[in-house]
Amino acid sequence: MPLSEYEQRVLEQLENDLGSDPKLGHAMARGQKSRAHLTWAVFGVVAGLGVVLAGAMTQITALGIAGFAVMLAAAIWGITGGNTASAAKKREPRASDAAGPAPKPTATKDGKGFMGRVEERFERRRDEGNL
Known part of the structure; x- marks a missing residue:
């Protein structure tokens, strides 16, 4: 079913509003994760799992908790960080940015x-x- 003229105008207005919000654009920007970053994250999770198992076999609770913390930290780091287009890299403003949307x-x-x-x-x- 085609959209009415009113619905098309509202849709265009929403698209324009979303495109002009720099905070939303920054929050939604996703770059591709680097292979090395993901490799280190997986290595961290596996190492943390090894520490958890070592803590369970030796019955040292603190070692198991530390291993779990390492696993959790590596997983979070692998999921959230390491984008090739990361926010840490400041890009220089382009001429088209100053011209508006x-x-x-x-x-x-x-x-x-x-x-x-x-x-x-x-x-x-x-x-x-x-x-």
């Missing part, structure tokens, strides 16, 4: 924008019975 993408060569292509795919899937 980025221009809206134009329609493709066939004259249909994103929503037109989505609607067309939906119609085709519905007609084929793959919905």
Whole structure:
């Protein structure tokens, strides 16, 4: 079902508002994790598990707790840190940043924008019975 003109305007307004919020853009920016970072994180989790097992076999509670802490810290570090586009690397402002929000993408060569292509795919899937 195609969107009404009002719904399309509201959707465009929401997209513009989301694109202009620098805090949201920074929070949602995700880079690809580096292989070395993930390797060290997995190594830390395995080492922590080894310490937990050693603590369990020797019945030293403090050693088991320390191993669990190492495992937890390595897992959190592996999940949250290590993006290649990390916030620690400050990027220099571009000329396009000062000009304001980025221009809206134009329609493709066939004259249909994103929503037109989505609607067309939906119609085709519905007609084929793959919905």
